[in-house]
Amino acid sequence: MRAQEITFLKLVQGEKQFQVPLYQRTYSWGREQLKRLWEDVGELVDQHLSGEVVAPHFLGSVVLAPGQFQAGGVQRWLVVDGQQRLTTLMLAFTALRDHFGKSGDARGVDRVHRQILVNEFHEGIDRYRLLPTQADREAYTACIQSRADAGGSDNIGAAYRFFLGALAEGQEATADDRWIATVETVLKDLLSIVEITAESGDNVYRIFESINNTGVGLSQSDLLRNYVFMLLPKRGERVYQELWLPMQQSLGPKNLELLVWLDLVVRGHHKTKQSEIYRGQQKRLQPLAGDEDALQREIAQLVERGGRLLRIIDPRRETSPALREVLERLASWGGQTHYPLTLHLLDLVDEGSTTSNDAAEALLYVESYLVRRLICQTPTSNLNRIFMEAPKELETDRPAAEAVRRFLSGRRRRWPSDEELREAVRSKPFYWSGRPPQRSYILRRLEESYGSSEPVDFAKASLSVEHVLPQRPAASWFDLLAEETEPNQTPQELHDLLVHTLGNLTLTGDNAKLSNSPFERKQQILDSSALRMNQEIAAEKRWGKAEILARADRLTDRAVELWPGPIGGVKPAGEEWPGWAELRAALVAMPSGTWTTYGDVAELIGSHPVPVGTYLGSHPTVIGAYRVLTADGRISPAFRWADGADRPSPQELLMSEGVGFDPSGRARGAQRLSAAELATLLGKDVTQPASHDPLPEGEDAAAAERFRAQLQEHWPEASAGVLSVLDFWRVQGGYVTYGKHEETSCFPMLDAGTSRRPHLIWPLAIYPVSGTVEVVFQYLKDRTPFDGTEQRRELLNRLNKIDGIDLPEAKLELRPSFPVRVFAEHGEEICGVLDWFVHTAALDLAQRD
Structure with a gap:
């Protein structure tokens, strides 16, 4: 085998074609991988535009083997490994070509198309520089050909659409005419790939297996440890036993790697990626080779920082009450975005450069910055970079709290003002902001601001977020909303604008009881709640637009007190909403x-x-x-x-x-x-209420009876068909479970795993009151064997052959529905689809075993 480092442009140029073999999986990169790649591209673009010397970014390796050759044809290469990178970059170039087209740059379109995407003098499949697996081929060629169906619901289409959006937003955000040309330069010449080519006759299947079935590799911290102790020939054993090993044992592998990265970031190397920790630390420590005293001091400093990291992870270790309280709040908030700045502040405290109270105030501003951005649904792009830059950028001639507030108040750091916060609380769908624990955290802090004489023990209370105006309201709710609609606005439209806003949300342990009950019934339940915010809601005479907006304003007043805003506190002029x-x-x-x-x-x-x-x-x-x-x-x-x-x-x-x-x-x-x-x-956590999804237990007789009664009451003509299909499902080895909501939803479940490794999947969710049957592609896409688009598409196609079912292919990652009345006449056909579903899952289990 032969290996060389090469740019992407040089890799693909020439009359050649990269074929992805059938034994490889379909294209599987999702939004997170695409975002990471684009962030790397964005950094290289920024460096290039600022005149910095730009080192190529190493993207990974591509392993190729010679394919079949025909005289006068293209040179074919089998992609043994690296198809995800190759496909992603080809889709990025396809989006770049189409971006040029939308801006009227015909030369740019022609250049990218001919240089990267196609073999212009060939026809048929020989025309494509990349030929994905057959399952991905139609979606990929639709993008290359600029067909109307380009950008479909599969991963290929999603990646193409991602890059289209990223290019459009990047162009919108910069006034620099050189930006798009620099993106092209980066994609062509500054993404480094190691090309590994096998010889003719090599067993490519064996190569693929050896690459993808290797043992666990060394972590970045393992590499650093080996390097450091190679430089400590005399005192290495003692330093390892006294310093490194205790640190390693107290942190654990993942946190040790996190520490080694944070150590670089806090020292000012804020552009260091976690994949480049070893290289960065090696470069920093190399000048100390031969000075074992200096190296020992470096390790001792790392151990001290490790202790501070443990105080961030487990705030109970913090001795200062003020600092411990805010560290506990940030731990409840979750995530590691703030770690570089928090670790830097703890460094300052331990060095004596600031006080615990000052650092606690600084971290209050950090908390406020994160909370306000979530409520206002400020895009999270650049958030990691902001906190990584903070240790280096903070003004050192000011108290830490003032320096942090000034830093976060910077124009491009998007700390929402009081005005923006008030507007967002009134109008933004808070229920789709952040992660569920963060939404609950904000409501909990708002409840605590009431200062109850008998505060709720949130650690023990089992509370969830409740919509006072229900998500699925009965007719009486719409009658109430009709009194407040604007001209040409329906009650349903008004409901949709209000239902997920913060003013309509609270915490309760009685979610199932409250459900979509009339407000009078909710008043009785909320009035007996220990939460002050619920008692306040219960004191209202009605619950419509006026009450929701009035409560939104009251909650904003509390939020402003809890989470102080940026310096100046006004909405920046001229900035786009x-x-x-x-x-x-x-x-x-x-x-x-x-x-x-x-x-x-x-x-x-x-x-x-x-x-x-x-x-x-x-x-x-x-x-x-x-x-x-x-x-x-x-x-x-x-x-x-x-x-x-x-x-x-x-x-x-x-x-x-x-x-x-x-x-x-x-x-x-x-x-x-x-x-x-x-x-x-968009990747928001749009969770169904917990009671709308399957319960972990097996079948519940009382819930089953409620489901049957509701089905018979609302859809009597479909009742027998539904129950017959559920009986068939049980015969096939599945079982049925139910939701705990007032509308008792039903889920035919299948455990397609083993006793040691359960693997629960379910194809449908049946709602007996509303009369809808959801096909849960949103869950199936994360569960084998339906994580592949082709299997979900097959399920959709089989269902669509049944009269009355018309599921759009564009919703293969969502929860499209069909009417429950289809069961009345087509139960046997639905059984046929479920039989295929069970056998597909069983075949996958056999292959995994």
């Missing part, structure tokens, strides 16, 4: 063949349909703007393409993607993406 960036991201995230409404977008970003329409009307170049329709699924009469654009009508374009329209011009409802589905595509 972050909601518009979220709107653009949502439209890019929409798979081809889908549409949404102005109201759905407004609900997502915390706005109103009218300003959403105004924004899109004044920004006609926004990607995917043609996918936003009126509430009844029609093209808005006000829609216009950018001046001079010669393009098909929005309806023609949507139809070319596969969106159906009825004769009156209304788009097919099944292909509409709701606000919750848009949020899911």
Whole structure:
């Protein structure tokens, strides 16, 4: 085998084709991997534009083996390893080509297409420089050919859409005309790949197995330890026993690696990635080779920092009450984003450069910065970088708290003002912000601000977030909302704008009892609550728009006291409202063949349909703007393409993607993406209520009886069919479990694992009151064997052969639904699909064993 380091441009140039063998998995990179790659690209672009000397970024290796050769054809290479990187970069270049096209740069389009993507003098499959596995081929070629269905719901389409959005946002954020050209330079010439080529006749299957079945490699901290003690030939054993080993044992492997990285960051090496720890520390320590005293001091300093890291991880170790309290709050908040700044502040305390109280005040500003950004749904991009830069950038001639507040108040660091906070509490869907524990934390702190004489023990209380105005309200709730609707606004639209806002949310241990009950019933339950915020809600005479907004304002007053804002405390003039960036991201995230409404977008970003329409009307170049329709699924009469654009009508374009329209011009409802589905595509934690998902226990007789009674009451014609299908499921080896909500949902469960390693999967969720059956692709995509797009697509296609079921392919990562009444006449056909589901899962288990 032969190896060489090479740029991506040099790797792909020439009349060649990289074929991904059938034995490899389909393309599987998700949003997190794509974000990490793009952050690396962004850093290289910034360095290049600032005139720095830019070292190539090592992306990894690609292992190739000679493929079949035909005279006059392209040179074929089998991609033994590295197909994920190759495919990702090809999709990035495809998006770059199309970005050039949207900006009218025909030369850029031609250059990228011919240099990177295709063998221009060949036809058929020989034309493609990369040929993915057959399962991915259609989606990939749709992107290369710029077909209407490019950017579908699979991972290939999602990656293409991700890069389209990243390029559009990057161009929007910079006023530098060189930016897009620099992106092209970075992708072509500054991403380094090690090309490893096998000889003709080598067993490529054996190579693939050896690469992907190796033992556990050395961690970055293992490499550093080996290097350091190689430099300590005389006192290494003693230093290891007295210093390194106790530190290693107290921290554990993961935290030790975290410490070694934080040590570099706190020293000012804020651009160091966790994958480059060893190289960074080696470069720093190399000048000390031969000086064992100095090396021992370095290790002793690392041990001291390790003790401080343990105080961050486990605040009970902190002796200062003020500092311990705020460290406990940050630990409850979760995440490690703030660690570099927090560790630096503990360094200052232990060095005597600041007091514990001053550091505690500084960390209060850190907490406020994180909480306010979450409530305002400020994009988290650059958040890690901000905290990594902090130790180096803090002003040293000021008290620590003042320095931290001034640093975080910087113009581009986006610490929301009191005005922005008030606006967000009133309008943003807080229920989709951050992670569930962070939402609960904010509500808990707001409850604690009431200063009850008998505070709730939150550690013992089993509380969850409750919507006072229910997510699925009965008709009486809509009657109440109808009194407060604006002109041309329906009660449902008003409900959607209010239901997930902070003013409508509280904490309770009676979620199942409260459910979608009338407000009078909720008043009785909330009035007996020990939480002051619930008693306050119970004192209201009604619960509609006025009460929700009034409570939002009261909670904002408390939030401002709990979490002080930036210096100045006013909204920065001239800055774009972050909601518009979220709107653009949502439209890019929409798979081809889908549409949404102005109201759905407004609900997502915390706005109103009218300003959403105004924004899109004044920004006609926004990607995917043609996918936003009126509430009844029609093209808005006000829609216009950018001046001079010669393009098909929005309806023609949507139809070319596969969106159906009825004769009156209304788009097919099944292909509409709701606000919750848009949020899911953006990676927000849009959790169903816990009671809407399967309980961990087996079948419960009382819950089963409730389900049967509700089904019989609301859908008597489908009742026998549903119960017959559930009986069939049990015969196939599955079991049935139920939710604990007032509407007793039902889940046919299957354990496709072993006694030692359970692997629970379920295909459907049945709701007996609303009469909907959800197909839970959102969960299946994370569970084998349905984590592959082709298996979920097969499930969708089998279901769609049944009359009355019409699931759009664009929702293969969501929870599309069909009516429960389908069970009335098509129970046997549904049994056939479930039989296939069970056998597919069983086959996967046999292969894993």
